[in-house]
Amino acid sequence: MRLFCTSSIVFLSMVATAAAQSPPDGAAVFKQSCATCHTAAPADRAPSDRALREMTPDAIRTALTTGAMRAQGQALSDAQREAVATYLGGTSTVAGTTANACTAVPAVTDPEAAPIWNGWGADIRNSRFQPANRARLTAADVPRLKLKWAFGFPVVRAKRSQTTVAGSRLFVSGGNNEVYALDPRTGCQHWVFRAKANVRAAVVVALYSGEGASGPYAAYFGDAGANFYAVDVLTGKQLWTRRIDDQSEAGVMAAAVYHFGRLYVPVTSLGVEGQGTNLKYECCRFRGSVTAIEASNGNQVWKTYPIPTPAVPRGKNSAGTQLWGPSGGAVWSTPTVDADRRVLYVGTGNGYSDPPQDHESAVLALDLGTGAVKWAFQPIKGDVWLIGCPSQTPGDNCPAVSGPDFDFGSSPILATVPGGKQLVIAGQKSGIAWALDPDRQGAVVWQYRAGKGGLGGGIQWGSAVDAERAYFAVSDASNGPEVSGGFHAVRLATGERAWYTPPPPPACGQLGPQCHGAQSAAVTVIDGIVFSGASDGGMRAFDSATGKIVWDFNTNREFTTVNGVKASGGSIDGAGPVVVNGMVFFNSGYTFGRGGNVLLAFGPE
Numbered sequence: 009m010r011l012f013c014t015s016s017i018v019f020l021s022m023v024a025t026a027a028a029q030s031p032p033d034g035a036a037v038f039k040q041s042c043a044t045c046h047t048a049a050p051a052d053r054a055p056s057d058r059a060l061r062e063m064t065p066d067a068i069r070t071a072l073t074t075g076a077m078r079a080q081g082q083a084l085s086d087a088q089r090e091a092v093a094t095y096l097g098g099t100s101t102v103a104g105t106t107a108n109a110c111t112a113v114p115a116v117t118d119p120e121a122a123p124i125w126n127g128w129g130a131d132i133r134n135s136r137f138q139p140a141n142r143a144r145l146t147a148a149d150v151p152r153l154k155l156k157w158a159f160g161f162p163v164v165r166a167k168r169s170q171t172t173v174a175g176s177r178l179f180v181s182g183g184n185n186e187v188y189a190l191d192p193r194t195g196c197q198h199w200v201f202r203a204k205a206n207v208r209a210a211v212v213v214a215l216y217s218g219e220g221a222s223g224p225y226a227a228y229f230g231d232a233g234a235n236f237y238a239v240d241v242l243t244g245k246q247l248w249t250r251r252i253d254d255q256s257e258a259g260v261m262a263a264a265v266y267h268f269g270r271l272y273v274p275v276t277s278l279g280v281e282g283q284g285t286n287l288k289y290e291c292c293r294f295r296g297s298v299t300a301i302e303a304s305n306g307n308q309v310w311k312t313y314p315i316p317t318p319a320v321p322r323g324k325n326s327a328g329t330q331l332w333g334p335s336g337g338a339v340w341s342t343p344t345v346d347a348d349r350r351v352l353y354v355g356t357g358n359g360y361s362d363p364p365q366d367h368e369s370a371v372l373a374l375d376l377g378t379g380a381v382k383w384a385f386q387p388i389k390g391d392v393w394l395i396g397c398p399s400q401t402p403g404d405n406c407p408a409v410s411g412p413d414f415d416f417g418s419s420p421i422l423a424t425v426p427g428g429k430q431l432v433i434a435g436q437k438s439g440i441a442w443a444l445d446p447d448r449q450g451a452v453v454w455q456y457r458a459g460k461g462g463l464g465g466g467i468q469w470g471s472a473v474d475a476e477r478a479y480f481a482v483s484d485a486s487n488g489p490e491v492s493g494g495f496h497a498v499r500l501a502t503g504e505r506a507w508y509t510p511p512p513p514p515a516c517g518q519l520g521p522q523c524h525g526a527q528s529a530a531v532t533v534i535d536g537i538v539f540s541g542a543s544d545g546g547m548r549a550f551d552s553a554t555g556k557i558v559w560d561f562n563t564n565r566e567f568t569t570v571n572g573v574k575a576s577g578g579s580i581d582g583a584g585p586v587v588v589n590g591m592v593f594f595n596s597g598y599t600f601g602r603g604g605n606v607l608l609a610f611g612p613e
Contacts, residue, residue, distance in 0.1 A: 110196035119174035123589040128263040132345035133422040136472035147536030158567040160575030165603030167595035170583030179211035195570040199244030205233035210263035218304040230260025250306035274339035284394030287327035291405040292360040296338035312379035314367035325404035333361035355416030359392035385450040439466025454503025470530025481527035493525030507555035515546035530584030541580030563596035578604030
């Protein structure tokens with residue numbers, strides 16, 4: 009997956025020496041330990057030094073203490089972390105405001121009795137299709153979409169969490185430790201919850217039968233410290249919290265999925281892939297997982313690791329550091345529930361250390377009740393990969409042969425084709441979309457090449473389906489700005505192309521390393537329209553039958569926000585747009601590209 013480089017500032021390498029008597033020189037640390045990755049590496053692998061300078065000091069501190077690179081940050085003294093944060097982010101901080109606090113507190117409505125977009129994929133099948141009775145937005149309305157309000161997130165310069173709208177409230181993470189409950193019509197603020205670590209996962213609203221709540225519903229989400237929470241929807245009060253995984257590098261980056269009183273929580277790693285050249289790191293022991301827990305109290309029901317056995321010693325590197333393996337198999341996306349077959353579909357990531365494993369970079373079918381693996385689909389063997397490792401010649405921490413980094417980073421989709429047959433649709437970073445038969449142990453029904461693939465990801469964070477077609481947006485960022493982007497529609501029944509729309513001229517201006525048309529973000533479809541955002545800062549609506557662009561909004565500017573926080577747009581990546589009750593919500597600003605810190609809300613004029 010796309011992570012900061014091991015010698016980065018935000019993903020700072022454990023190469024710093026003990027703090028001297030005088031304050032550390034942040035510029036010197038950056039030049040010595042970080043410039044290689046942040047001035048020369050592809051933008052999809054590590055943020056540029058320009059992107060880092062768009063972050064606030066608080067955001068850099070958070071990344072090094074409780075965020076994605078806390079493991080690397082632990083090797084630094086407080087003074088060294090402060091020097092880095094000050095050098096890159098300056099001395100200013102961005103303060104939030106409570107000026108937009110809601111004056112009325114409406115009752116929490118039954119989430120299923122009103123239009124909702126709950127969690128990641130709009131439904132437990134992760135179709136990312138919003139039906140008409142929930143979208144309440146027609147194809148004819150879309151060209152008339154206008155900005156209704158904007159909400160600015162303090163401190164951060166990257167906005168990752170997708171919006172959830174349920175129970176008459178909008179839930180979203182600020183990209184730091186905060187989770188907000190807002191009014192979806194006005195953006196006024198009901199409450200803010202502060203987690204123990206960075207929250208990037210979408211919120212899931214579901215029934216709660218435990219103690220201490222004001223009503224029968226709770227908001228559920230995880231953080232980068234692998235903590236998982238149940239929070240009162242009305243008040244923001246914590247109902248319970250559980251450490252979902254005790255591995256030091258573990259984090260919850262994707263939304264859980266709820267089904268009949270249980271939550272299925274994906275666990276990924278933070279910072280491990282950046283350790284290819286760090287000779288002091290005991291590479292690698294982390295194993296991704298999916299954990300089933302009871303929604304009422306957070307108690308574990310079962311836990312399944314794609315790599316079934318823990319790592320064992322595998323020799324030492326040239327610095328004498330103990331090495332371990334196998335490792336990897338992180339789960340970056342929301343699992344998919346197949347209620348009829350009693351199966352949970354899971355996409356997994358690459359391996360981190362040898363020996364290669366059968367369930368890395370794969371689609372797994374797990375028994376919903378026990379977590380046992382019922383079948384697995386792995387199109388590429390031996391995908392073991394770390395940043396900084398050469399493709400063929402092994403290094404100290406590196407595999408014997410580096411894989412291509414072809415994760416299944418987006419959620420599998422359980423789709424029903426015309427005639428009633430069901431398929432599992434899975435987009436891969438190889439650029440290939442797969443249709444698998446769930447009744448024949450995941451046998452391939454068709455495959456479609458949408459992109460070249462590579463480190464920047466072919467099909468990255470999320471595809472979508474409707475009754476007739478599947479929709480695949482392409483990143484291909486690492487193949488150069490001239491070839492990145494593009495949008496494909498494929499006939500569900502056959503895998504044949506229905507249409508293709510190339511990326512338009514970049515909304516951010518002149519084509520270049522930080523301004524290109526890569527479409528990594530998840531896509532969303534309603535009747536007649538499919539939405540796709542791009543790294544150039546454009547959000548576009550396409551006619552779902554022809555691929556014609558019928559609405560295009562450029563987010564590359566500053567916005568006046570309802571909460572008084574200075575905010576601007578940038579690259580659109582990761583989370584996809586949410587369409588519900590006549591409104592369209594999406595983020596702008598991402599670490600891998602151009603920063604930003606705004607949530608935008610649109611409705612027809």
